[in-house]
Amino acid sequence: MNAPLNFTEPEIKLRLGRIRTILDSGVLDAPNSPEDGLETAFVEVIDHLDDLLRQSDRMGYRVNFFEEVGVEGRIQDITALVAEVRQKISEFSGKQTTPFSDPRFHRYQDRGAGYFTNGAFFACDYEGETAFFVDNLRIYLERHIKRAVGEVYLNLQKLYPLLSR
Numbered sequence: 001m002n003a004p005l006n007f008t009e010p011e012i013k014l015r016l017g018r019i020r021t022i023l024d025s026g027v028l029d030a031p032n033s034p035e036d037g038l039e040t041a042f043v044e045v046i047d048h049l050d051d052l053l054r055q056s057d058r059m060g061y062r063v064n065f066f067e068e069v070g071v072e073g074r075i076q077d078i079t080a081l082v083a084e085v086r087q088k089i090s091e092f093s094g095k096q097t098t099p100f101s102d103p104r105f106h107r108y109q110d111r112g113a114g115y116f117t118n119g120a121f122f123a124c125d126y127e128g129e130t131a132f133f134v135d136n137l138r139i140y141l142e143r144h145i146k147r148a149v150g151e152v153y154l155n156l157q158k159l160y161p162l163l164s165r
Contacts, residue, residue, distance in 0.1 A: 007055050009160045015048040016156075016163070019149055029130045029141055031109070038107065042132060043089055045145060050086045052152045053079045061155035063148055068125070068140065078148045081139060088134045106133040 007015070022028065027041045053063055057079055064077040076084075092104055106116050109130045113123040122138075124131040130141040139145060157163045 007051070009162055012052065012055065012156055012160060013163060015052055016149075016153060019045055019048050019052075023146060023149070028145075029109070039105070046082060046086050046089065049145065049148060049152070050082045052156065053082055053148065056152050056155040059155075059159050061158065063151045063155065065147065065151070068143060078144055081137065081144065082148065085132075085134050085137050085139055088137060104135050107131070108133070 022041045022045050025041070027037050028045070030036075056063060062077070063079050066077045069076055069078055069081045088104070104118075104120075106120070106122060107130060108122050108124045111124055111127045111129075113121070115121055116133075120133065120136075122131070122133055124138075124140075126140070126143070129143065132139050132141070153163070
């Protein structure tokens with residue numbers, strides 16, 4: 001969370017490239033187990049995405065869509081949600097050898113609602129969508145993460161034209 005907010009263009013390209021590699025691999029949306037790298041990939045995407053969203057915001061181009069982003073009745077935008085997800089991960093990942101051996105992280109695919117084994121309620125409102133839950137926070141893969149990556153790329157491209165190469 002303490003990454004500098006003055007990334008160079010090559011550093012931005014590296015982060016964007018790594019996010020795209022992970023998203024293109026399908027590890028986040030394929031039916032898989034922790035052994036398949038799901039947790040590691042999720043943490044890496046959230047870390048890099050938070051860095052890029054903060055950089056974009058600092059440069060005057062905040063990514064601020066808020067569809068389905070509210071948490072416990074609070075309205076916030078995607079930039080704030082990603083920062084909160086990253087913060088929650090850091091709170092419990094330092095306590096264990098595997099960040100998600102804690103029952104505070106879950107993933108659910110497709111439309112549905114219910115309770116996880118730890119008693120936490122979940123709801124995924126869309127067929128074909130993957131929802132990640134970190135404590136009381138829900139972040140969708142398509143509607144939140146992939147959209148935020150696209151929007152932050154467009155914002156940073158205004159500042160760093162060479163990103164498109």
